[in-house]
Amino acid sequence: MSAFDDHSPAMSFTNEEILRYSRHLIMPEVALAGQQKLKAASVLCVGAGGLGSPTALYLAAAGIGTLGLVDFDVVDATNLQRQIIHTTADVGRSKVKSAAEKVHALNPLVRVLPFEAALSSDNALAIFRDFDVIVDGTDNFATRYLVNDACVLTGKPNVYASVFRFEGQATVFAAEDGPCYRCLYPEPPPPGMVPSCAEGGVLGVLPGLLGIIQATEAIKLILGSGESLVGRLLLVDALTMRFRELKIGKNPECPVCGESPTVRELIDYEQFCGVRGEESVTTASVPEIGPEELKERLDSGEDIFLLDVREPHEYQICHLPALLIPLGDLPGRVHELDSAREIVAYCKVGARSAKAVELLHSIGFRRVRNLSGGINAWAERIDPTMPRY
Amino acid sequence: MIRVELPAHLRTLARLRGEAALEVQGAVTQRSVLTALEARYPALRGTIRDHITQARRPFVRFFACGQDLSLDSPDASLPEAVASGAEPFLVVGAIAGG
Numbered sequence: 116m117s118a119f120d121d122h123s124p125a126m127s128f129t130n131e132e133i134l135r136y137s138r139h140l141i142m143p144e145v146a147l148a149g150q151q152k153l154k155a156a157s158v159l160c161v162g163a164g165g166l167g168s169p170t171a172l173y174l175a176a177a178g179i180g181t182l183g184l185v186d187f188d189v190v191d192a193t194n195l196q197r198q199i200i201h202t203t204a205d206v207g208r209s210k211v212k213s214a215a216e217k218v219h220a221l222n223p224l225v226r227v228l229p230f231e232a233a234l235s236s237d238n239a240l241a242i243f244r245d246f247d248v249i250v251d252g253t254d255n256f257a258t259r260y261l262v263n264d265a266c267v268l269t270g271k272p273n274v275y276a277s278v279f280r281f282e283g284q285a286t287v288f289a290a291e292d293g294p295c296y297r298c299l300y301p302e303p304p305p306p307g308m309v310p311s312c313a314e315g316g317v318l319g320v321l322p323g324l325l326g327i328i329q330a331t332e333a334i335k336l337i338l339g340s341g342e343s344l345v346g347r348l349l350l351v352d353a354l355t356m357r358f359r360e361l362k363i364g365k366n367p368e369c370p371v372c373g374e375s376p377t378v379r380e381l382i383d384y385e386q387f388c389g390v391r392g393e394e395s396v397t398t399a400s401v402p403e404i405g406p407e408e409l410k411e412r413l414d415s416g417e418d419i420f421l422l423d424v425r426e427p428h429e430y431q432i433c434h435l436p437a438l439l440i441p442l443g444d445l446p447g448r449v450h451e452l453d454s455a456r457e458i459v460a461y462c463k464v465g466a467r468s469a470k471a472v473e474l475l476h477s478i479g480f481r482r483v484r485n486l487s488g489g490i491n492a493w494a495e496r497i498d499p500t501m502p503r504y
Numbered sequence: 505m506i507r508v509e510l511p512a513h514l515r516t517l518a519r520l521r522g523e524a525a526l527e528v529q530g531a532v533t534q535r536s537v538l539t540a541l542e543a544r545y546p547a548l549r550g551t552i553r554d555h556i557t558q559a560r561r562p563f564v565r566f567f568a569c570g571q572d573l574s575l576d577s578p579d580a581s582l583p584e585a586v587a588s589g590a591e592p593f594l595v596v597g598a599i600a601g602g
Contacts, residue, residue: 253602279599280512287563300598308551309513309563310599322602350596361567361596420553443519447559 149338156337157181159246163214165322166252168200168379173330175218181226186210187233198317236381239265252273256303257384264297268369274332276325283325283351286344293345298366303388401472401485406497424459424471434499442467461486505589511597518545532587535578567594
C-alpha cells in the first residue's frame with residue numbers, strides 16, 4: 116500500500132478535468148483512482164533550472180495537485196540552452212516567478228507554491244514538511260546534501276538526478292527502503308575537484324532527459340505503481356545513448372539514515388562541503404590580479420606574460436594575447452615559461468588558473484598571479500565587445 | 505586487457521577518450537587495476553584513491569556487472585567478466601549539476 120493511498124478518494128473531477136486527463140484515465144494503471152492520487156499529491160521541485168524545468172512542466176501536465184518551486188536565482192541568458200521553462204523574455208526575472216507562470220499557463224488547475232529563496236538549513240524542514248515528494252534539481256553539492264538530510268529527517272522520498280557534460284545519474288533515495296545520498300557518497304569532493312556545469316559544460320537536452328526521469332519516478336511513487344529507482348542508480352550517457360543500471364545499498368553506518376545516526380538535525384552544508392557556494396571558486400589562497408589593474412599595467416607597457424590555461428575550443432571563443440597551455444598539459448610544458456617574467460594566468464572564471472598558479476608556485480615560479488574572475492570578468496568589465504560564455 | 509570506465513571529469517584530467525584499456529599483471533583486483541591505471545595516467549593519482557592511505561575516496565564508487573564493489577576488499581578478485589575484458593570496471597563519481 117502506497118503512502119498516497121491515505122489521501123481521500125472522494126475527490127471528484129469536473130468534466131474539464133476528465134477531458135484533460137483522459138489519456139491517463141483510460142489506462143487501468145492510473146484511471147480515476149490514480150488521477151485522484153495525483154490531484155491530492157504535493158511535489159516540491161528544488162531548483163527551477165535544467166532539471167526542474169521539465170520536471171515541473173510534466174508534473175503540472177500530469178495533474179499534480181500542488182507543486183512547490185524553490186529557487187533564489189534569476190534567469191540568465193546562459194540558462195536558455197537547457198532551462199526550457201524560461202524564455203528569452205524572462206532573462207533577468209525571478210526563476211520561480213517565471214516557472215510559476217509557465218506552470219499556470221500549462222495547467223491552471225495546479226496550485227503553485229512559490230518559494231523565492233535559497234534552500235537553507237533554516238527553512239528546509241519547514242518547507243519540506245508540507246510536501247509528499249521532493250525532487251532534487253539543484254546544482255551544487257552543498258544543497259544536495261541539505262536536500263538529502265532534510266528528506267531523511269522528514270521521511271520524504273528524494274527523487275534525485277544530476278548531470279555533467281554528457282552524463283547523468285538518477286535514483287530515488289528513500290531512507291526507509293533504500294539508501295540515501297550519503298549512503299552512496301558519504302562526503303563531497305573537495306571544492307574544485309569536480310567541475311560544475313558552468314565550468315565543464317552540459318549538453319542542453321541532458322537535464323531534459325534526466326528531469327523527465329525524475330518526473331516519471333515522482334508520478335510512480337504517488338501512484339504506487341511499477342518499480343521505483345529505489346536501490347538502483349541509473350547512469351545515462353547521452354553520447355553513446357547507453358543507460359546502465361547499478362545496484363546500490365543502504366549503508367548501516369550512514370550518519371543520517373544508518374542504525375546509529377549522528378546527524379539528527381541540519382548542519383552547515385557549505386562548511387561540510389568546504390565551499391561558500393559551488394560557483395564561488397576558492398581562489399583566495401593564490402595571489403590575484405583584477406581585470407582593471409591588469410588592463411592598466413598592460414596599457415602602460417609593462418612586461419606581463421599572459422598564460423591561458425583553458426582548452427583550445429574555449430580559446431577559439433575569445434582570448435587575450437596569451438600563450439595557450441591547457442591546465443592538463445601544464446606539468447609537461449612548464450619549460451615553455453620563463454620564471455623570471457611576471458606571469459598572469461587566466462581561464463574562464465578563475466578556478467583552473469588558480470590551480471595553474473598553485474602548480475607554478477610549487478615548482479619555484481614566484482611572479483605568477485591569477486586573473487580574478489577569469490576572462491569572463493575581463494569581458495564584462497574591460498572589453499564588452501568580447502563574448503562571455 | 506582490463507577495461508576501466510571513468511567519469512567525465514577524470515577522463516578530461518587523464519586526457520583519455522573513452523575507456524582505459526590496461527594490462528594488469530597477476531591477480532585482477534581493485535588494487536592491481538587502480539595501480540595500473542594510475543601508472544598509465546599519473547594525473548589520476550589522488551582522485552580515486554587517497555594519496556596516502558590508498559583508500560577509495562568517499563565521493564567515488566566502484567561497480568562491475570551491475571554490482572557495487574565499493575565495500576569489497578581492494579585485494580578481492582574482480583569478477584571474471586572484468587578480468588576477461590567482457591565487462592568494464594566502473595569508477596562512478598559524484599556530480600552535482602542540475
